[in-house]
Amino acid sequence: EGWLSLSHMSADISLFPFKDWMKCENRAIDEHRRELAELGHPQGPYLTRKAISRMIALTRGVVCEPEQIIIGAGTQLLVQQLMEMQNKKSIIAIEDPGYSRLYRLLNDMGFTVNPIELDNKGINIKKVESSNANFLFVTPSHQFPTGKIIPVTRRIELLNWAAGAENRYIIEDDYDSEFKYETNSIPSLQSLDRNQRVIYTGTFSKTLLPGTRISYMVLPPDLLRKYRKHYPDLMQYSNSLALFALHYFIESGAYSRHIKRMNHHYEVKRNLLIEQLRKKFNDQVCIENIPAGLHFIAQFKSVKTYDEIEACAKEGRLELYTMRRFMLKNKYKENGRIELVIGFANIDEGEIMEAVERLYWVIVFD
Ligand SMILES: Cc1ncc(COP(=O)(O)O)c(CN[C@H](CF)CCC(=O)O)c1O
Numbered sequence: 001e002g003w004l005s006l007s008h009m010s011a012d013i014s015l016f017p018f019k020d021w022m023k024c025e026n027r028a029i030d031e032h033r034r035e036l037a038e039l040g041h042p043q044g045p046y047l048t049r050k051a052i053s054r055m056i057a058l059t060r061g062v063v064c065e066p067e068q069i070i071i072g073a074g075t076q077l078l079v080q081q082l083m084e085m086q087n088k089k090s091i092i093a094i095e096d097p098g099y100s101r102l103y104r105l106l107n108d109m110g111f112t113v114n115p116i117e118l119d120n121k122g123i124n125i126k127k128v129e130s131s132n133a134n135f136l137f138v139t140p141s142h143q144f145p146t147g148k149i150i151p152v153t154r155r156i157e158l159l160n161w162a163a164g165a166e167n168r169y170i171i172e173d174d175y176d177s178e179f180k181y182e183t184n185s186i187p188s189l190q191s192l193d194r195n196q197r198v199i200y201t202g203t204f205s206k207t208l209l210p211g212t213r214i215s216y217m218v219l220p221p222d223l224l225r226k227y228r229k230h231y232p233d234l235m236q237y238s239n240s241l242a243l244f245a246l247h248y249f250i251e252s253g254a255y256s257r258h259i260k261r262m263n264h265h266y267e268v269k270r271n272l273l274i275e276q277l278r279k280k281f282n283d284q285v286c287i288e289n290i291p292a293g294l295h296f297i298a299q300f301k302s303v304k305t306y307d308e309i310e311a312c313a314k315e316g317r318l319e320l321y322t323m324r325r326f327m328l329k330n331k332y333k334e335n336g337r338i339e340l341v342i343g344f345a346n347i348d349e350g351e352i353m354e355a356v357e358r359l360y361w362v363i364v365f366d
Pocket residue numbers: 008009010073074075076099101139144173175202203204205214215325
């Protein structure tokens with residue numbers, strides 16, 4: 001039969017309110033004809049930046065003016081613009097396991113990038129200090145990929161680190177923070193920052209359509225001045241019709257209704273998948289139940305190597321990613337256990353049983 005997917009890399013668009021979105025696009029065409037004929041503001045339309053700044057103030061406690069928001073066609077592009085204007089001798093600390101695409105991007109830009117291991121509270125602050133880094137990339141609300149939620153105590157330590165010397169910044173990647181089951185989100189790191197050292201980034205890749213490519217970055221005032229000086233003729237690469245439509249989509253309340261609906265939809269699939277995995281694997285599986293995001297980590301007892309698991313998954317037509325994808329420097333030994341990143345956005349409720357059956361075959365049989 002066909003492939004099944006436990007990939008963490010997609011969003012479930014089966015419930016996306018396309019009619020509402022089309023209405024917003026039509027409104028954008030009616031009310032912003034002149035702007036659509038021009039290149040527009042390099043940071044993105046003011047109205048859209050205002051809608052985003054009001055939304056993240058409400059949902060994440062982020063304190064900013066629309067002027068501080070830079071809209072971009074993807075988090076990578078925004079990070080590239082931010083780091084392009086930094087001293088090449090800057091030293092970067094990044095979570096390990098962590099966002100390997102970002103690790104590669106920063107390395108390719110020529111920076112010294114130090115992968116920093118995690119402890120039970122998230123990134124190890126002692127190792128950050130000893131790494132002599134001046135840029136720290138973290139995913140505090142739902143560490144990518146382990147899912148750890150960095151407690152307030154550790155957040156304070158990170159902010160104290162940033163305030164501890166000149167030209168230190170924390171890039172807070174608040175990816176998939178919209179999806180929290182049972183608990184509410186802890187406010188952002190940026191909301192606790194009193195020294196303008198936190199650069200906040202967010203994305204609509206998981207909450208709209210991944211293909212829309214709309215992400216944003218909130219710069220502290222001094223970096224905003226530097227950004228405007230460094231990029232006098234930068235252009236906005238995101239599609240301005242989509243950006244105007246997004247403004248109406250947020251302002252009309254359609255966006256927050258969609259997030260609520262998706263939280264419930266994802267929670268149902270997540271709970272069913274965890275229940276089926278525990279039933280099928282019993283004490284062969286260990287799932288740290290962090291009620292957030294669009295994937296979770298499951299640890300399986302297995303004599304197989306990551307190579308064998310990945311090969312068996314392909315053979316079993318099961319799209320699946322292992323923790324090896326995110327190990328930057330700390331290459332974990334399998335030692336009889338392997339960790340999988342189990343996504344539930346790309347699997348229908350009715351396919352979950354079959355996916356667990358295939359996974360059992362991948363992990364247990366050789
Ligand atoms: C940690 C993290 N911060 C941001 C994004 C959003 O990036 P963008 O859509 O460009 O705004 C992702 C998205 N990650 C991708 C899809 F899940 C790929 C994962 C993989 O490479 O394993 C991410 O993991």
